[in-house]
Amino acid sequence: MYHILMLENQTIFTKKVLKEAALLNLSSGQPRVLEFLKNNDGAMQKDIAQACLIEPSSVSSVLSKMEKDGLITRHINADNKRSMDVTLTQLGKEMAQHIEDIFNQFEKEALADFSESEKETLLTLLKKVNDNLTGRGRSED
Numbered sequence: 062m063y064h065i066l067m068l069e070n071q072t073i074f075t076k077k078v079l080k081e082a083a084l085l086n087l088s089s090g091q092p093r094v095l096e097f098l099k100n101n102d103g104a105m106q107k108d109i110a111q112a113c114l115i116e117p118s119s120v121s122s123v124l125s126k127m128e129k130d131g132l133i134t135r136h137i138n139a140d141n142k143r144s145m146d147v148t149l150t151q152l153g154k155e156m157a158q159h160i161e162d163i164f165n166q167f168e169k170e171a172l173a174d175f176s177e178s179e180k181e182t183l184l185t186l187l188k189k190v191n192d193n194l195t196g197r198g199r200s201e202d
Contacts, residue, residue, distance in 0.1 A: 074167055081163045085156060086130070090115060090123040092160045098133070098149050099157035105144045106135075132156055 082092045093113045098104060101112070110120040124147060127133045132153035138144040149157060172180050191197075 070171075074171065077167050078163055081166075082160065085159055087156065087160070088123070088126060090119065091127060091132075092163070094120070094123055094127065095132070095149075095153065095157040095160045096164065098147060098153070099161060103146050103148050105138060105141075105146055107144065109147060127153070 078092060079089055082089075087095075090113070094109055094115075097109055097112050101108070104112075106120060106124065107117060109115070109124070110117045113120065115123065124133060124135065128135060131150055134148050134150060135145045136148070138146050172183075175183065
């Protein structure tokens, strides 16, 4: 039952977000990258890939389109010449704010009938599930 509900929730939420993102001419990988960069501007490509759960080869093509569209700039990392730092442009910052608003809108919709206590419990439990699935959860022997 868990897997069905999680897949359904993810699919419904993602479709809603991507429908709105498409109105901003954003492709499917870009909203999460914009959200990450809004909070981590100047991040390295590998960190973006890891945080956004995108394969490094895929993040490169997502970033190329974003750079072409004027949302980001990429610069060689001063400490590691083989790495690229990614920075939001002014347009990118504006789009990141739009995306944050979209995420907040659908999160509010999804949690509309929840009390504050229920929201807190749900988020705590989902974080625990994520930790378990990523191996960050502690194992009970």
